[in-house]
Amino acid sequence: MGGTALAMAGISDTAGMLRGKGFPLADLDKRRRNGVGWTPTNVAITCFDGIAPSPFGSLGDVVLWPDPERLAEVPLVHAPPLRLSLGEVRHDDGTPWACCLRGHLRRALEDFHAATGLTIRASFEHEFQLVGHNGGPAFSVEGFHGAQAFGEALVAALVAAGCVPDSFLREFGPGQFEVTLAPKAALEAADDAILLRAIVRAVARDHELTATFAPILDAGSVGNGVHIHLSFWDGDRPATHDPDGPAELAAVPGAALAGILRHMPALTALTAPSAVSFVRLTPHRWSAAFANLAVRDREAGLRVCPTTARDAAGRARQFNVEYRAADAAASPWLALSGLVLAALGGVRDGLATPHPTEGDLSEWSDDALAARGIARLPGSLDAALDLLEADAGLAAAYPDGFLPVYLAHKRFEIGETAELDDPARMARYAAVY
Numbered sequence: 001m002g003g004t005a006l007a008m009a010g011i012s013d014t015a016g017m018l019r020g021k022g023f024p025l026a027d028l029d030k031r032r033r034n035g036v037g038w039t040p041t042n043v044a045i046t047c048f049d050g051i052a053p054s055p056f057g058s059l060g061d062v063v064l065w066p067d068p069e070r071l072a073e074v075p076l077v078h079a080p081p082l083r084l085s086l087g088e089v090r091h092d093d094g095t096p097w098a099c100c101l102r103g104h105l106r107r108a109l110e111d112f113h114a115a116t117g118l119t120i121r122a123s124f125e126h127e128f129q130l131v132g133h134n135g136g137p138a139f140s141v142e143g144f145h146g147a148q149a150f151g152e153a154l155v156a157a158l159v160a161a162g163c164v165p166d167s168f169l170r171e172f173g174p175g176q177f178e179v180t181l182a183p184k185a186a187l188e189a190a191d192d193a194i195l196l197r198a199i200v201r202a203v204a205r206d207h208e209l210t211a212t213f214a215p216i217l218d219a220g221s222v223g224n225g226v227h228i229h230l231s232f233w234d235g236d237r238p239a240t241h242d243p244d245g246p247a248e249l250a251a252v253p254g255a256a257l258a259g260i261l262r263h264m265p266a267l268t269a270l271t272a273p274s275a276v277s278f279v280r281l282t283p284h285r286w287s288a289a290f291a292n293l294a295v296r297d298r299e300a301g302l303r304v305c306p307t308t309a310r311d312a313a314g315r316a317r318q319f320n321v322e323y324r325a326a327d328a329a330a331s332p333w334l335a336l337s338g339l340v341l342a343a344l345g346g347v348r349d350g351l352a353t354p355h356p357t358e359g360d361l362s363e364w365s366d367d368a369l370a371a372r373g374i375a376r377l378p379g380s381l382d383a384a385l386d387l388l389e390a391d392a393g394l395a396a397a398y399p400d401g402f403l404p405v406y407l408a409h410k411r412f413e414i415g416e417t418a419e420l421d422d423p424a425r426m427a428r429y430a431a432v433y
């Protein structure tokens with residue numbers, strides 16, 4: 001006899017994990033109306049399932065409301081379909097909960113639109129490694145074809161979930177692959193990024209493979225980046241590109257990007273928030289090590305990307321900038337809300353478009369960097385959290401009570417691997433992300 005079809009309502013939480021609760025699929029409409037009970041203390045559960053100190057303890061209740069628009073249903077061959085509905089956590093009277101990461105992002109995007117008249121589109125580019133898989137040489141046809149069955153199942157699964165896959169490729173690192181999605185309205189793009197990670201892992205399991213998005217597995221090699229592509233739109237009119245602007249950026253997007261650069265060292269505590277993330281954020285790994293903007297430079301914190309369109313209208317529509325200092329330890333909702341809030345601050349303060357840097361910043365002296373106002377990204381999660389705590393602008397942009405909970409969570413997580421050496425710490429993260 002067949003079982004009863006189950007679905008899961010979930011959130012991408014402070015640990016960057018997708019957690020939630022299951023119920024009979026037939027009850028989905030009822031769950032959408034009434035919500036699913038959720039526990040405030042869950043915000044303190046780390047990626048290693050430790051529980052950080054929080055104000056909540058065993059007390060209180062909040063409610064996870066599954067998205068009424070979207071149930072991602074992903075068929076698998078050797079397992080039941082993955083049925084996922086992402087949602088927002090609110091108080092039981094429907095008012096916002098200070099620790100709801102999707103709520104933060106939704107409000108940040110609304111505020112950005114109210115202040116500028118512009119909307120933001122985003123696309124998350126993900127790298128991951130298939131553990132123990134002989135990926136074949138970097139970018140090779142053998143590597144690609146060796147994983148093509150997995151790749152084809154993955155692309156089909158992403159389409160079934162409502163994502164729009166753009167590419168699947170054998171990347172550079174051992175067993176490393178990359179999958180990209182087409183840009184979408186920013187909130188939906190972040191939802192897609194959350195679904196994508198769950199789908200990659202599920203399809204990998206279906207193929208008896210194990211996928212890890214951990215920021216870095218081996219200090220002697222490259223890491224797994226999450227590059228967040230951003231573009232700015234006035235309705236359906238592209239508003240990022242101005243052929244006469246610095247780095248071909250229009251003024252408002254330029255101010256927004258200057259705002260991101262201003263906060264970037266502190267933002268890494270939200271966008272690359274694991275104890276191993278900062279091994280990846282070092283020079284010559286093609287990740288990001290400085291708070292700089294550069295054109296077509298894969299070591300830049302913000303990279304102005306090339307376009308394939310050669311005509312002006314096509315180029316304007318494709319024109320985008322990617323934030324490279326992110327990884328999959330971060331909730332896409334939280335990483336993107338940090339970027340949008342920093343961007344909004346830049347617009348409100350009328351910042352000038354950053355001047356693009358040229359050359360290898362790791363060869364610049366401290367004085368040369370300081371003269372250009374370019375900060376190095378922090379060397380550890382500890383240092384990043386201290387910068388976040390001291391960043392009055394970002395602190396004021398989040399609801400009261402959220403950042404102290406986040407800081408306590410992440411500081412507790414640091415303690416969970418403090419006794420380990422780097423390789424052992426990376427192995428711990430590889431097992432959970």
Ligand code: GLU
Nearest residue numbers: 222223224225286287298
């Ligand atoms: N693996 C690099 C990173 O950690 C990115 C390589 C690339 O796609 O440019 O971000």
Ligand code: MG
Nearest residue numbers: 127171178225
């Ligand atoms: Mg890549």
